[in-house]
Amino acid sequence: MTQATPLGCVCGQVQLAVDGAPIVTAECHCNSCRAAGARLQALPSAPSFLEPHGGTRFVLYRKDRVRFLKGTDLLKEFRLTPEAPTRRVVATCCNTPVFLEFKNGHWLSLYDCLWPAATRPTPEMRTMLSDLPAGTQLPGDVPSGKRHSLSFFARLLGAWIAMGFRVPKITVVHGELQV
Template structure:
């Protein structure tokens, strides 16, 4: 669901930055979706990130990781892309997460063959951060966690979630640019 501001201005710009501000990126336009993920992988990675010196957490008390899915062609690096360090849960995992070396801030997740980045919501200033529209993979939430019914709670990635990914990919001409190509906006 688009915010009123996004409906008025489809070219809205948001920034994401590490805690110290050395790594910054800009996102333009409406995100694919704002969601919170409860999968075991996000929980495991979040715990590992929280153990880094000075790192801020990305996993909430309920075990969910809020993020904003953004098309890769709608991202531009403003500073510090050379400060990013890749983390994978398994050496051959298709998902890699990036942390800033300067202050150990988890920044985003990339499915390497995907056309989007999942920017951790904690990296976006509170006033610019869209509210989650859905919770996904809630079947993996920690035992005893009860979720509100204020937004949809999906046990697995929903049809709506997958539709949004597909329509974004169609709009990109079925391209999935490599992360290295996001140094400026791809058109």
């Protein structure tokens, strides 16, 4: 069995652990992630987590490999619109974004700011570049795609198969965050 990796919000009141390797580490540039990221990063005391070009770095883990250890009473969800299929969850103690969850998804997209800077996973790919403003220049250090790549979806499918097609519910979120 692999050792758990401890993670937490900036002030340490919310703590979680992940087991094993992530599904994938990606930087998203979709309109929703950039808009939500700008709003969340503007909260008082929120950590700086957006890339210089507006991208948000996520480390995707199977839901059954994420454990919440402390501070779940401080977690609140934020949705861009009431009918949005995604929710972003924030530790309200220090306004650290914790995860993004897709409705009926089997994984959590954990914000990479939960890792200490020295151990932060390196992105393997950039996605959703078609949503960027014309003329945006990005570094060429990792594969980048206008949409999610076949490799991205294959990794998600492989994780879901390994989970026996289960979709665990995340019930540690208490209330809504108005941003």
